Amino acid sequence: MNPFVFVLLFATTLTAYAYQGTTRADSTSALPTPSVKAHAHYDGIVSLSTNGKYTFFCLGGPSVGISEGQWRIAINFYPSLRIGRPEGGTSTLVVPSLGAGFYVGYKRAILIIPFHYITEERRWIMTAGLGWRITK
Numbered sequence: 001m002n003p004f005v006f007v008l009l010f011a012t013t014l015t016a017y018a019y020q021g022t023t024r025a026d027s028t029s030a031l032p033t034p035s036v037k038a039h040a041h042y043d044g045i046v047s048l049s050t051n052g053k054y055t056f057f058c059l060g061g062p063s064v065g066i067s068e069g070q071w072r073i074a075i076n077f078y079p080s081l082r083i084g085r086p087e088g089g090t091s092t093l094v095v096p097s098l099g100a101g102f103y104v105g106y107k108r109a110i111l112i113i114p115f116h117y118i119t120e121e122r123r124w125i126m127t128a129g130l131g132w133r134i135t136k
C-alpha cells in the first residue's frame with residue numbers, strides 16, 4: 001500500500017472519529033455573538049442644542065452608528081428650528097435649519113453635537129445639547 005494513501009485514510013478515519021456524534025447545529029452554536037452592532041435607521045429624537053448665541057430645537061433624522069448594550073454612538077441629521085438672529089441680520093427670529101453631527105446615547109438620554117450652517121454669516125457653527133430618543 002502506498003504510504004500517501006495510508007496517511008490519507010488514517011487522517012480521514014481520525015477526523016471522522018473526532019466529529020462522531022456532533023451535528024452542524026452543535027458546532028455553530030458555540031460561536032460567540034458580537035456585542036457591538038451596527039445600525040442604520042431613523043431615530044426619533046427631540047433635543048435642544050446651543051452655542052451660546054443660537055439655540056436649536058432639533059428633531060432626529062436618519063442615523064448610522066454602532067451600539068453595544070444600552071450605549072449608542074451615531075452620525076445623525078438634525079432637522080431643526082434656529083432660534084436667534086445674527087448681529088445686524090434681518091432674518092426672522094425662528095428659521096428652519098438642517099444640521100448634521102454626532103450623538104452619544106445611554107438608554108434613551110442622548111448628548112448631541114450637531115453642526116449647523118448659518119447662511120447670513122456664511123459659516124458653520126458647532127452646538128451641543130441634550131435630548132431624548134423616542135424610538136427604540
